[in-house]
Amino acid sequence: MEYRKKIVLRFSSRTWDKPLVYRLAREFNLQFNILKAIILPRQEGLMVMELAGTEEDYHRGVEYLLSKGVSVEPIESDIMRDEEQCVHCGACTAVCPTGALHVDRESMEVLFDPERCVACELCLKTCPTRAMRASF
Ligand code: SF4
Ligand code: SF4
Structure with a gap:
């Protein structure tokens, strides 16, 4: 069954330029739809995206982002x-x-x-x- 979630990613200036997001598709079979990508003051990046895939791949993908120092928050409100x-x-x-x-x-x-x-x-x-x- 497809698992679909909207999340907010926050990147530091150190991680912003890395193609981490594209690896979600390549290595974790996740489809992503970037809804918004913004550079905040002090050069931090904020990206809002919808991720879709299996629940297991979703969690593996999120763990991968966390391991690279990206903050991930699901949008539930x-x-x-x-x-x-x-x-x-x-x-x-x-x-x-x-x-x-x-x-x-x-x-x-x-x-x-x-x-x-x-x-x-x-x-x-x-x-x-x-x-x-x-x-x-
Ligand atoms: S929502 Fe709050 S912070 Fe914004 S203008 Fe109104 S009182 Fe001020
Ligand atoms: S939660 Fe508040 S600060 Fe964030 S996008 Fe909505 S209105 Fe703007």
């Missing part, structure tokens, strides 16, 4: 914003890697676009009012 709690301070826009949280230049309000959210959860710790939440 939906991110929501509590509109009543948001004070539009803008702190979250500095950490959101995809622009899902962004300032509207006309109203100067912080907007949240769930379509662009990759559930990396960076905004959760940054938000001073805890307006950003993950639901499982």
Whole structure:
């Protein structure tokens, strides 16, 4: 039976340039679909991808990435914003890697676009009012 999961990979500047991801297909028979790849400040890389294969190959592939120093987190949550709690301070826009949280230049309000959210959860710790939440 096919096993399919969305994961977030975080690479240090040391591991970013290595073709680790392509080895998932070659050595572990996994299909991957890169949904987003971003270089964060300080040259760290963040990649969101969907992996598909057998459950055994999935776990072998993830273990391989971990052994190479890549952080792997499954995406199991939906991110929501509590509109009543948001004070539009803008702190979250500095950490959101995809622009899902962004300032509207006309109203100067912080907007949240769930379509662009990759559930990396960076905004959760940054938000001073805890307006950003993950639901499982
Ligand atoms: S950090 Fe929190 S309160 Fe500030 S704009 Fe973002 S969601 Fe709103
Ligand atoms: S979880 Fe927060 S920081 Fe991450 S992409 Fe979604 S809105 Fe942006």
